[in-house]
Amino acid sequence: EAAVTQSPRNKVTVTGGNVTLSCRQTNSHNYMYWYRQDTGHGLRLIHYSYGAGNLQIGDVPDGYKATRTTQEDFFLLLELASPSQTSLYFCASSPGTGGREQYFGPGTRLTVL
Amino acid sequence: LAKTTQPPSMEAYEGQEVNVSCSHTNIATSEYIYWYRQVPHQGPQFIIQGYKDYVVNEVASLFISADRKLSTLSLPWVSLRDAAVYYCIVTDRGNAGAKLTFGGGTRLTVRP
Numbered sequence: 001e002a003a004v005t006q007s008p009r010n011k012v013t014v015t016g017g018n019v020t021l022s023c024r025q026t027n028s029h030n031y032m033y034w035y036r037q038d039t040g041h042g043l044r045l046i047h048y049s050y051g052a053g054n055l056q057i058g059d060v061p062d063g064y065k066a067t068r069t070t071q072e073d074f075f076l077l078l079e080l081a082s083p084s085q086t087s088l089y090f091c092a093s094s095p096g097t098g099g100r101e102q103y104f105g106p107g108t109r110l111t112v113l
Numbered sequence: 114l115a116k117t118t119q120p121p122s123m124e125a126y127e128g129q130e131v132n133v134s135c136s137h138t139n140i141a142t143s144e145y146i147y148w149y150r151q152v153p154h155q156g157p158q159f160i161i162q163g164y165k166d167y168v169v170n171e172v173a174s175l176f177i178s179a180d181r182k183l184s185t186l187s188l189p190w191v192s193l194r195d196a197a198v199y200y201c202i203v204t205d206r207g208n209a210g211a212k213l214t215f216g217g218g219t220r221l222t223v224r225p
Binding site for chain 2: 004042043044045048058059090092100101102103104105106107
């Protein structure tokens with residue numbers, strides 16, 4: 001079973017705050033993804049990457065930056081957090097090209113006051 | 114247009130077999146069918162994937178119609194732990210830019 005961990009598991013910040021969400025996978029997967037999940041919208045892809053130093057834009061990228069520093073680590077950055085970014089964030093990894101099975105982390109719940 | 118259509122909810126009793134249907138009338142020849150499930154407070158979990166005919170693993174089985182426009186996920190002997198939202202996803206397996214697009218899914222309620 002693929003192992004994907006996320007930190008922190010819960011985060012509260014204020015509007016305009018700076019937040020970094022971390023994701024690590026230990027299975028040498030090439031692809032990593034950041035999603036957000038909101039009631040009524042399902043999971044929506046924010047950014048993804050197919051290797052260290054690579055970044056691809058997802059479906060809802062506005063207000064988010066991401067960086068893949070190593071094959072294992074993928075970070076999501078909110079530089080000026082807004083209440084609309086209050087959500088449950090999931091990281092995932094995949095061993096192959098974009099359509100193959102993805103393995104998800106436990107999620108980070110972010111609240112922006 | 115949504116790529117897949119599923120019933121929004123289903124109910125079953127423990128021990129029953131559950132069949133969750135998914136319509137994908139515009140599926141392309143390059144696309145595969147994936148099923149995930151998500152229990153509360155956890156990320157989605159991959160269940161099974163298929164292209165045509167019948168696929169089975171230790172968790173579930175997947176039947177795909179001959180024209181590939183309909184698939185059915187079958188869960189034998191459901192327990193309370195199978196209560197989750199089940200997502201059917203159609204995507205191009207080989208396309209590096211392909212994404213998983215999660216729709217509303219089917220919420221399965223399991224009663225004791």
